[in-house]
Amino acid sequence: MAKRWLGLLAAGLLAAGVLVPAAPAMAAPTFKVPFPCGQSWSGQTRSAHSPAYAVDFNRTDDLGDPVVASAPGTVDRVTDLGGTSYGKYVRISHAGGYHTYYAHLNGFNVSVGQSVGYGKVIGWVGSTGGSTGPHLHYEQRLNGADIQVRFNGALALYWGTKNYSSDNGCASSTGSGTINTTSGVALTVRSGPGTGYSSVGTIADGARVTIQCQTSGTSVTGTYGTSTIWDKIGAGRFVSDAYVYTGSDGYISGVPRC
Ligand SMILES: [Zn+2]
Numbered sequence: 001m002a003k004r005w006l007g008l009l010a011a012g013l014l015a016a017g018v019l020v021p022a023a024p025a026m027a028a029p030t031f032k033v034p035f036p037c038g039q040s041w042s043g044q045t046r047s048a049h050s051p052a053y054a055v056d057f058n059r060t061d062d063l064g065d066p067v068v069a070s071a072p073g074t075v076d077r078v079t080d081l082g083g084t085s086y087g088k089y090v091r092i093s094h095a096g097g098y099h100t101y102y103a104h105l106n107g108f109n110v111s112v113g114q115s116v117g118y119g120k121v122i123g124w125v126g127s128t129g130g131s132t133g134p135h136l137h138y139e140q141r142l143n144g145a146d147i148q149v150r151f152n153g154a155l156a157l158y159w160g161t162k163n164y165s166s167d168n169g170c171a172s173s174t175g176s177g178t179i180n181t182t183s184g185v186a187l188t189v190r191s192g193p194g195t196g197y198s199s200v201g202t203i204a205d206g207a208r209v210t211i212q213c214q215t216s217g218t219s220v221t222g223t224y225g226t227s228t229i230w231d232k233i234g235a236g237r238f239v240s241d242a243y244v245y246t247g248s249d250g251y252i253s254g255v256p257r258c
Pocket of ligand 1: 054138
């Protein structure tokens with residue numbers, strides 16, 4: 001579910017005269033390596049880079065290799081700056097105020113306003129703009145500020161060069177999310193997708209979960225509004241998506257139905 005529900009919830013509680021704590025920081029979308037499933041790329045970070053937390057990706061003979069969307073979102077820039085800076089670049093807007101940048105591209109495969117999901121080819125590796133050789137310059141930003149890059153929630157190497165292997169757009173991909181009850185209270189885990197199923201334990205507020213699949217069940221009103229979606233987080237373990245921040249409004253792109 002998306003963060004806009006939180007604002008509505010907070011506004012409702014304020015109107016009711018209830019003291020509301022500051023809204024918790026929203027978890028990031030689940031960003032994946034910006035190359036097709038199964039590929040391995042060398043990603044370099046360096047403190048003198050501009051901006052500092054950007055990652056430059058390379059592999060052998062990479063000129064013209066496809067670049068894919070890091071997470072679902074909407075393309076909001078497809079720009080050619082000519083022989084300077086990013087050269088040909090794409091920017092994607094994601095839930096929660098996040099953006100990703102893909103620069104020095106050889107060409108574009110998307111247009112502004114287009115919705116993209118995991119694995120969608122957005123362009124090809126090039127050496128346009130202020131680049132001295134083919135590579136992909138990649139950034140993650142939050143509310144416009146350069147942030148340290150994460151893939152599947154794991155921080156990239158700062159500083160240095162490391163191989164990153166892609167699970168972006170792989171079939172039967174899992175998703176991930178963060179439990180958010182807003183109150184610090186643990187969330188009940190059910191044996192099936194509904195409140196009528198037996199409780200099989202609890203999971204802590206703020207815990208990160210892997211979502212194997214999603215299905216429809218009983219309606220629950222939680223942190224992110226009212227939802228009938230239930231997330232399977234293990235064998236015989238389900239939680240209501242109304243309490244899980246996934247970066248997606250509704251079903252998560254690329255995650256199968258149970
Ligand atoms: Zn760069």
